[in-house]
Amino acid sequence: NAGVMQNPRHLVRRRGQEARLRCSPMKGHSHVYWYRQLPEEGLKFMVYLQKENIIDESGMPKERFSAEFPKEGPSILRIQQVVRGDSAAYFCASSTLSGTGGSYEQYFGPGTRLTVT
Amino acid sequence: GQQVMQIPQYQHVQEGEDFTTYCNSSTTLSNIQWYKQRPGGHPVFLIQLVKSGEVKKQKRLTFQFGEAKKNSSLHITATQTTDVGTYFCAAPGSSNTGKLIFGQGTTLQVKP
Numbered sequence: 723n724a725g726v727m728q729n730p731r732h733l734v735r736r737r738g739q740e741a742r743l744r745c746s747p748m749k750g751h752s753h754v755y756w757y758r759q760l761p762e763e764g765l766k767f768m769v770y771l772q773k774e775n776i777i778d779e780s781g782m783p784k785e786r787f788s789a790e791f792p793k794e795g796p797s798i799l800r801i802q803q804v805v806r807g808d809s810a811a812y813f814c815a816s817s818t819l820s821g822t823g824g825s826y827e828q829y830f831g832p833g834t835r836l837t838v839t
Numbered sequence: 840g841q842q843v844m845q846i847p848q849y850q851h852v853q854e855g856e857d858f859t860t861y862c863n864s865s866t867t868l869s870n871i872q873w874y875k876q877r878p879g880g881h882p883v884f885l886i887q888l889v890k891s892g893e894v895k896k897q898k899r900l901t902f903q904f905g906e907a908k909k910n911s912s913l914h915i916t917a918t919q920t921t922d923v924g925t926y927f928c929a930a931p932g933s934s935n936t937g938k939l940i941f942g943q944g945t946t947l948q949v950k951p
Contacts, residue, residue: 753937755939758902764941765941770936770937778932780917781938827887828939829883830881833881
């Protein structure tokens with residue numbers, strides 16, 4: 723029973739390149755969340771997606787960042803023209819959402835550590 | 840925007856001592872969750888509290904949800920070196936879309 727999968731685990735990009743981070747949710751989970759964690763800081767919500775839909779992208783920077791969760795395949799977080807400030811750990815989480823205040827604990831993947839040189 | 844404040848930021852204890860972290864929100868919460876992140880690891884769900892005044896225990900861990908549903912605490916009795924890590928509280932975002940707003944976390948160090 724595989725958990726949330728993320729790849730790559732570590733990614734090094736030069737300034738100006740593109741970074742693509744992938745996330746496969748737990749089996750049976752149709753809700754995916756992306757969070758960013760800077761060193762020594764907490765997790766900041768970026769975006770929440772369901773299959774083929776972006777539900778909440780209020781935490782996503784307006785430029786250079788995009789996310790998708792296609793009908794088939796993993797969710798992708800894409801960062802274009804990366805800058806040093808994008809260096810962080812990016813975590814994906816998945817859940818089963820069952821109503822307001824209901825059981826929607828989130829299961830996190832191992833994260834992708836992005837380093838921009 | 841909505842914020843969840845967590846204190847202290849760091850706590851160093853001797854093995855066997857107790858540890859408590861506190862979480863506060865300015866708004867009433869529908870529920871609160873707690874996660875643990877080991878150094879270099881990812882957050883792992885510990886528990887969810889839903890009811891006003893709720894108290895739940897997991898072995899040496901005791902979780903409380905305040906009567907007004909605006910604060911919560913995690914207490915660890917007789918810490919062990921395996922308790923080392925960062926403990927986060929997390930609350931649903933005000934838009935209630937399922938996103939979580941995380942506290943800043945409390946990093947626990949345990950000296951053997």
